[in-house]
Amino acid sequence: xxxxxxxxxxxxxxxxxxxxxxxxxxxxxxxxxxxxxxxxxxxxxxxxxxxxxxxxxxxxxxxxxxxxxxxxxxxxxxxxxxxxxxxxxxxxxxxxxxxxxxxxxxxxxxxxxxxxxxxxxxxxxxxxxxxxxxxxxxxxxxxxxxxxxxxxxxxxxxxxxxxxxxxxxxxxxxxxxxxxxxxxxxxxxxxxxxxxxxxxxxxxxxxxxxxxxxx
Amino acid sequence: xxxxxxxxxxxxxxxxxxxxxxxxxxxxxxxxxxxxxxxxxxxxxxxxxxxxxxxxxxxxxxxxxxxxxxxxxxxxxxxxxxxxxxxxxxxxxxxxxxxxxxxxxxxxxxxxxxxxxxxxxxxxxxxxxxxxxxxxxxxxxxx
Numbered sequence: 001x002x003x004x005x006x007x008x009x010x011x012x013x014x015x016x017x018x019x020x021x022x023x024x025x026x027x028x029x030x031x032x033x034x035x036x037x038x039x040x041x042x043x044x045x046x047x048x049x050x051x052x053x054x055x056x057x058x059x060x061x062x063x064x065x066x067x068x069x070x071x072x073x074x075x076x077x078x079x080x081x082x083x084x085x086x087x088x089x090x091x092x093x094x095x096x097x098x099x100x101x102x103x104x105x106x107x108x109x110x111x112x113x114x115x116x117x118x119x120x121x122x123x124x125x126x127x128x129x130x131x132x133x134x135x136x137x138x139x140x141x142x143x144x145x146x147x148x149x150x151x152x153x154x155x156x157x158x159x160x161x162x163x164x165x166x167x168x169x170x171x172x173x174x175x176x177x178x179x180x181x182x183x184x185x186x187x188x189x190x191x192x193x194x195x196x197x198x199x200x201x202x203x204x205x206x207x208x209x210x211x212x213x214x215x
Numbered sequence: 216x217x218x219x220x221x222x223x224x225x226x227x228x229x230x231x232x233x234x235x236x237x238x239x240x241x242x243x244x245x246x247x248x249x250x251x252x253x254x255x256x257x258x259x260x261x262x263x264x265x266x267x268x269x270x271x272x273x274x275x276x277x278x279x280x281x282x283x284x285x286x287x288x289x290x291x292x293x294x295x296x297x298x299x300x301x302x303x304x305x306x307x308x309x310x311x312x313x314x315x316x317x318x319x320x321x322x323x324x325x326x327x328x329x330x331x332x333x334x335x336x337x338x339x340x341x342x343x344x345x346x347x348x349x350x351x352x353x354x355x356x357x358x
Contacts, residue, residue: 035256042255070261073293077224077250077257082289085260123289181285 043076065092106157107148218274
C-alpha cells in the first residue's frame with residue numbers, strides 16, 4: 001500500500017461522502033439522530049484540508065492513516081468518529097510496523113484491515129449481527145483475507161472486499177439494532193439500513209476503486 | 216485537591232455547567248472538553264486528551280471525568296489510550312449524571328475528599344433529593 005493509494009483513497013472518500021451526504025443523513029434520520037452524513041462530511045472535509053496543507057508527507061502510508069485517524073476522532077463527533085478514528089489509527093499502526101520496502105500484498109493489507117476492524121469491535125463492544133458498521137466491515141475483512149490467501153492481487157482482493165461490504169450493508173435491513181442510538185427504537189429499527197454499515201461499504205468501495213485505477 | 220474534567224457534546228452546556236461549579240466550589244479545578252475540534256455538537260478524543268493532561272498536571276490527587284451520553288464514553292476511551300500510565304492511574308470515570316454528579320463531586324472535592332470519595336459523591340442516584348420526599352412517585356404535580 002503506497003502513500004499515493006492512501007491519499008487517493010482519502011480524497012475519493014471525501015468526494016463520495018459529499019455525494020452521499022444527504023442519503024447517509026436520511027438513513028440516519030430513520031433510526032438515529034440524522035447527522036451521519038453531516039458528521040462524516042465535516043470530518044473528512046477537515047482531513048482533506050490537512051492533506052492539502054501538507055501536514056504529513058504523502059508518501060508515507062502509516063503516518064497518513066494515523067493523521068486521518070486523529071483528524072476523524074477530533075472532528076466527526078459521534079460514535080462513528082470514535083469508531084472510524086480507532087479503525088484508521090489501528091490500520092496506521094499495522095502499516096507502520098511493516099518492514100521498510102515491503103512488497104504490499106493483499107495479505108498485508110488484509111492484516112491491516114483486520115487490526116482496524118478488531119479495534120472497532122473492541123471499542124464498540126459489538127459483534128456482527130447487531131446492525132452496525134461491523135456488519136459491512138467484517139465480511140470485507142474475511143473476503144480480503146480469503147483473496148490474500150488465494151494469491152489474488154491487491155486490486156482484485158479489494159474489489160472482493162468492497163463487494164462483501166456492500167452485501168453486508170444491504171443485509172443490515174432486517175436486523176434488530178442492539179447498539180447505539182438505533183437500539184432505542186427496538187423493533188422499529190427493523191426494515192432500515194444501518195447508516196454506519198452503508199458508510200463503511202462506501203469507504204471500502206472508494207479504496208477498491210482507487211486501487212483499480214492503479215494508484 | 217481532586218479536579219474534574221467535563222466531557223460532553225455541547226460546548227454551551229459545559230460552559231454553563233462550569234459556571235455553576237465555579238460558584239459552588241470555586242477552588243476546584245475544572246477542565247472542559249465539549250463539542251468537536253470545530254465547535255460542532257459531538258465529542259473529540261483529542262480535546263478530551265488535552266483537557267485531561269492540563270488538569271492532571273495541576274491536580275496531583277487525581278481527576279474525576281464526568282460524561283454526558285452516547286459517544287462521549289467512546290471518545291474518552293480513545294483519549295485514555297494516549298494518556299501515560301502514571302496519569303491514567305489518577306483518573307476515575309463517573310457513571311453519575313453530569314449536572315448533578317459534577318456539582319456533588321465538586322463540593323466533595325472542595326472539602327478535601329479523596330479520589331474515591333469524590334467518585335462516590337458523583338455517582339449518587341440522580342433522582343435523590345431533587346424533589347421533596349412527599350412528591351408523588353409518578354412525577355405528577357402534588358396536591
